[in-house]
Amino acid sequence: MTLTDRQLDRYARHIVLKEIGGAGQVKLARANVTVIGAGGIGCPAIQYLTAAGVGRLRLIDDDVVSLSNLQRQVLFGTGDIGRHKVEVAQQAAARLNPELILECVSQRIDAGNVAELIGDCDLVLDGCDNFATRLTVSDHCTRAHVPLVSAALGQFQGQIGTFRGWEADKPCYRCFVGDAFDADDCDTCAEQGVLGAMAGLVGSWAAMEAVRAIVGFGPDPAGKVHVLDGLTPVLRTIRIVKDPGCRACGAGVLSS
Template sequence: MTLTDLQLDRYARHIVLREVGGEGQKRLLSAHMAVIGAGGIGSPVIQYLAAAGVGRLTIIDDDVVSLSNLHRQTLFATADVGAPKAERAAAVATGLNPDVDARAVRQRIMPANAAALLDGADIVIDGSDNFATRLAVADACVALRIPLVSASIGQFQGQIGTFRGWEPDQPCYRCFVGDAFDSDDCDSCSELGVLGAIPGIMGSWAAMEAIRHIVDFGPDAAGKLHIFNGITPAMRTVRITKDPACKTCGKPS
């Protein structure tokens, strides 16, 4: 791939970074990323990945825009209320950057369809709002050997981690949360609330982690959980260990 003059101009601030350069930008333009959820976390993920020149974005979300979304879901405007999130998000992405092939998938991702929807992606970014979806995505990523960036938020806090559970020394997302028996009944933003800027922080971070994987800069972030507290504000990082009894990535008994 040869970068055009327009691309050299558009991505100039990436290209001058020693850690990215022209080769890193070419990798982004050739990459396929799948984004689960076009909500509070998905909004900055989609915006920054599109702006960065990710060649293909698959945006998976079966929901429609509601008025209560707008204080944190920056992809959407008041006129979008009632519109399908995935389709509006894809339109915004292609409007931001004509290099991006953004495809909307108006389906709820579940164990039965997760592998088919994610197959072929270079990395998956999950910003969904329930454990049932997160575990379906995480299990499919292990089976397909696709790295997973998982970000979550609530009230004034956020968490983010990168998972490659098929590797012998790396945990998967299920190693972190367990079997989550309340997977269909977890607390939501509508019940607990969320400061609108928190998903912006975590979504931007998730975009950076996805770009890190494709370009390959800095130390490996897999297996680490970063926890951000917006009240303090402060951040801490913990190492997640692989669970040998994990039914997704553990050794069979």
């Protein structure tokens, strides 16, 4: 694949970075990324992945825009209330970069449809709002050997991690959160609140980690979770140890 003159101009600020260059930009143009959730995390992630030149995006979200979303979900405006989020996101992404191939899926992921909805992709960015979906997505990514960037948000805190649990020395998302809880029991923004600008930080960071995973610049982040506390503010990084008893990627699963 050769970049056109127009692409060389559009992505010039990427291409001059030695860590990306023309070869890295071609990798982005060839990449197929699935984004789970077009909410607070998904909105900025979609914008930056689109602007970065990712060739194909699949957006999965079954929700519609509500008035309370507008404080942090920056792809949407007042006139979009009641519309499907993926529909509005598709139109916004097309304005940002008409070269993007974008597919929208207005369905909720579960264990029965996860393989079909995620499809054949190079990376999944998960910004959904409940553990049940997160674990379903993570388990599928582990089985299918698809890198997972998982991002979470609440109040003044954000978390971003990259997982490749099928590798013998790398944990999966289930190793991080475990499964000794009700997977549907997840604090919501409506109950706990969330600082709108934190969504921008976390979603943008998740997009950066997706670009990192596709291009391959910098140290390998797999198995680390970055925790950003916006109240303090402070950033810390936690190294996650692979759980040998994990039912998604443990020793018995990998050897079977």
